[in-house]
Amino acid sequence: MARYRMYVDETGDHSLRSIKDSFNKYLSLTGIIIKADHAVNHLYPAFESLKQKYFPHHSKENPVVFHRTDIVARRGPFVCLQDEEIRQQFDIDLLLSMMEVEFEIVTVLIDKDKFNRKYTRWKTDTYHYCMRCLVERFHRHLYTNKSSGDIMFETRNPNADKKLANSYRRIYNAGTENIKAHHLQTTLSSAELKLSNKKKNIAGVQLADLLAFPSRRFLLDHYKIQPVLEYTHADSIIDTVIKPKLRKWNGGIEGIGIKLLP
Numbered sequence: 503m504a505r506y507r508m509y510v511d512e513t514g515d516h517s518l519r520s521i522k523d524s525f526n527k528y529l530s531l532t533g534i535i536i537k538a539d540h541a542v543n544h545l546y547p548a549f550e551s552l553k554q555k556y557f558p559h560h561s562k563e564n565p566v567v568f569h570r571t572d573i574v575a576r577r578g579p580f581v582c583l584q585d586e587e588i589r590q591q592f593d594i595d596l597l598l599s600m601m602e603v604e605f606e607i608v609t610v611l612i613d614k615d616k617f618n619r620k621y622t623r624w625k626t627d628t629y630h631y632c633m634r635c636l637v638e639r640f641h642r643h644l645y646t647n648k649s650s651g652d653i654m655f656e657t658r659n660p661n662a663d664k665k666l667a668n669s670y671r672r673i674y675n676a677g678t679e680n681i682k683a684h685h686l687q688t689t690l691s692s693a694e695l696k697l698s699n700k701k702k703n704i705a706g707v708q709l710a711d712l713l714a715f716p717s718r719r720f721l722l723d724h725y726k727i728q729p730v731l732e733y734t735h736a737d738s739i740i741d742t743v744i745k746p747k748l749r750k751w752n753g754g755i756e757g758i759g760i761k762l763l764p
Contacts, residue, residue, distance in 0.1 A: 505538040505691070506651030508608075508640045509706035511714040512629065528727070529612050530718035531632040534710045535643055535749065536605035538651075546705040548599040556582065556592055567700055568708040570715055593735060597742055600709065606643065606749040609717040610635045611725070612763040620764050630669040634678050635761055637670070637690075641681055643749060644689035651689070654696040656707050663697050670695040716740050725762050 514529035536545065549568065553560040557579055560566040566579045576583040583589040610632045617628060637653070644651050653670070657663050674693045677683035687693075698704050700711065716739040722728040730737060748759030 504647065504649040506535055506640075506644060506647075506649055507538050507541065507696075507706060508533040508535045508636070508651065508653045509704075509710040510534075510633070510636060510653065510655045511707070511710035512632075513714045513718040527613065527615055528718070528722065529614060529628050529632065530714065530721060531610050531629070531636055532710060532714040532717040533608045533636045533640060533653075534605050534706060534713065535608065535640060535651075536603070536706060536709075540604055541706050545603045545605075545709060548603060549705045549708065552592075552595055552599055555595070556588070565701075565703040567703055568712055569700060570712050573712075593738075596712075597739065600712070600739075600743045601746075603709075605709070605747060606759070607713065607717060607744060607747050608636060608639045608643075608749050608759055608761075609721055610761045610763060611718065611721040613727075617764045627665070627669070630666065632763065633666070633669065634673060635763065637673055637686070638678055638681055639749065639758070639761070641686055641689050645685075649689070650691040652692045652696055653690075654698055654704075654706065656711070657697045657699050667695045667697065713739070713744065717744055720744050721760055721762065724760065 510531055510533045512529065512531050515526040550560075553566045553568075557566045559579070572578050573580050573583065576589070583592055612628050612632055614628050617631070640651065640653065643649075655663075655666060658666075671693055674686060674690060675683060677686055698707055700707055716736040719730070719736050720740045723730045748755045751758045
């Protein structure tokens with residue numbers, strides 16, 4: 503039986519205090535579903551090869567960790583990307599490395615303003631609500647592939663991590679409105695959520711970080727919320743990585759690889 507892991511990263515703010523802000527009104531969570539052995543034997547070596555090529559100071563003791571905002575800003579260990587020729591070649595190599603790795607993408611986008619107005623009595627953390635939707639889709643992936651797997655989120659802060667871990671545990675033990683607990687427990691291999699700091703140089707965590715923003719951008723355009731007016735590097739990632747690797751069923755992605763909430 504194949505073992506999978508879903509690595510999750512977010513773009514946006516979970517707080518309902520920011521529901522009128524044009525950017526933070528929408529929170530998205532992106533899950534990268536990959537076979538555990540493929541992450542170790544293919545994704546990790548691919549990223550390490552790139553780092554050794556462009557960042558010679560990269561080492562096990564002091565690793566360069568891919569972080570999209572730092573790469574875009576060309577700061578910290580990515581300062582060499584201020585050279586336009588190096589940056590263009592790095593972008594190509596990074597795209598190729600992601601294209602050649604086998605994984606599937608699931609992204610959930612929530613309109614926090616609509617959520618707040620729809621559920622006037624029942625309130626839950628929008629981050630946790632999105633996680634429920636990702637867990638359901640991960641379960642269906644595992645069930646379809648007769649497999650099992652676990653889930654890893656990037657750490658945020660101790661309080662938020664504790665609440666998220668407790669929320670996941672409740673889902674595992676009680677199920678959701680759509681999937682009963684005993685069904686979830688046949689596919690999810692652990693009742694505990696895995697949390698990891700980006701500094702640990704886990705390739706799956708970095709892949710989720712790199713794809714979370716382009717995935718959100720794709721959904722905002724797909725649902726005609728914020729149509730893309732100017733083509734950027736994020737859109738090249740959408741065309742070459744996001745669209746081909748979104749989870750599908752009979753060729754469709756709606757409700758399978760993408761989901762708009764509420």
